[in-house]
Amino acid sequence: MGRSDLSDAEWERLRPFLPVSNRHCGRWRDHQQVIDGILHRVRTGVQWRDLPERSGPCKTVYERHRLWSADGTWERLLQQVQAAADAAGEIDWDISVDSTIVRAHQHPAGARTDPPPAPGSKGGPKGRTPGRDTLAEPARPPGGGGAGGEGLGRSRGGFTSKLHLSADGRCRPLSLVVTPGQRADCTQFKPVLEKIRVPRPGLGRPRKKPDSLAADRAYSNDPVREYLRRRGIRHTIPEKSDSQAARLRKGSRGGRPPGFAEDRYKKRNTVERAINRLKQFRAVATRYDKRGYVFLGTAIAAALAIWLRT
Template identity: 85%
Template sequence: MGRGDLTDAEWERLRPFLPVSNRRCGRWRDHRQVIDGILHRVRTGVHWRDLPERFGPWKTVHERHRLWSADGTWELLLQRVQAEAEAVGDIDWDVSVDSTSVRAHQHAAGARTDLPPALAPKGAGRGRTPGRNTVAEPRRPPGGGGAGSEGLGRSRGGFTTKVHLSADGRCRPLSLIITPGQRADCTQFGPVLDKIRVPRIGPGRPRKKPDSLAADKAYSNGPCREYLRRRGIPHTIPEKTDSQAARLRKGSRGGRPPAFDEERYKKRNTVERAINKLKHARAVATRYDKRGYVYLGTVTAAALVIWLRT
């Protein structure tokens, strides 16, 4: 076993949830070898063509990562591992939200906007309902940032992508969204929290609501606070200086200041540490993927490793 490969215990946790067949390719084999190749590329950022031979043909590894990024397999695996943690009470539901900017490599530019059928996600638009142990046909690529943007934009850091995420109290990502680098954090506050979905093992609805939430001043506005009040989520978000001054100028009409728990706010560093763990993966810290949905799959695979090894 090479450095960074799945251990036997980690493989047994993933194996029951992996698709066994594909409509175009028939029955798949060697999932473990291919996943080890994908994780090697996520960890090192190596060119797909330069993958070591022990992982098999690089085209096979790349194509399976692309397909699983498109059809939601990586997201499914992440949710299954989260469900196992929730079943034994291992998730700290004091959640924090933040984002991080990722510099895009020059190879991330130039994705075609008019993909021919041979290059488009396989099965897109066929509308087939997948059966048990069969991979779903790719849905609309969840790259974020609108059609055609691929989650790339210009910000102060240059050509960048922004990763928005929520993390539990043990520094593990719960949900992930990518947008162009110039997109404001507060615009993705609701979508990030709406994407939290930890299934139950056995009967019961998935858990979607945190016990409490902490965020920085980027999320200190009316819509974010109204969203949290509507869902009944206790929160700690510091008030912006200009908002505080505007409230004080209004006197009694300005209302009371928002509640702020200083001790709870100290736990917000968990999301910063989750970002740090994600960026240990070089293919996350620098974006090389042209397609937004493929890069989101790369980030999700890195998050899956964090859950498996924490």
């Protein structure tokens, strides 16, 4: 058993939610073997062809990861594990929101822009050698793109992506969004919150609304505060110094200062610790995936491992 492999208890928590049929290419190869191979790559950041023999064919492992990243299976698995934790009362719904820069390796550069082949066809465009980088690409799910659709851009760190996330009070990621590295945090605040979706057992709508929210000054603007007020979410976001000065200059016309709970804000470190947990996985700390939706799937697979092991 490798260091990344799921234990028997972790596997039993995940097994009921795995897809039972494969409409793309017949029978699935053993899920446990393939998932252990994916988690080994997510933890170590090795190339797919360098996976240990116990993981099975590297192309099978890569294809499973790519397919599950494209059709939302990783995200559904994460939501189901979160739902089981919520039903047991193990989620602290005082959440925090933040982002982190991920330096991109040179391998993600130059993603192909060819359109996917027609339904039912096999292989990639003519004139290209079939391989792991010339496979037909499914439709990209929301949250895995950005400028150019691949979530890659230029920032002070160079060629980077940015991972936006929300985390519960126990330092576990609730939702994730990938954008280019230069994208401002506040522009992704609403998409991050909209992706929080924890199903409830039996009938009923999934839970989307936290008890409270904390964020830093990067999210301190009128649209963010108005969105939170409209949804009735209690929040603690410090006011920017220039906004405070402008409000004071207006006198009584500037309105009251936004509420700020210092004790609640001190607990915002939970999202920082969640980021630290995610970046223990080397394929998340450095981006090796060419496609934006595949990198998002890598980050979600790491988050799923965190939920299973805490």
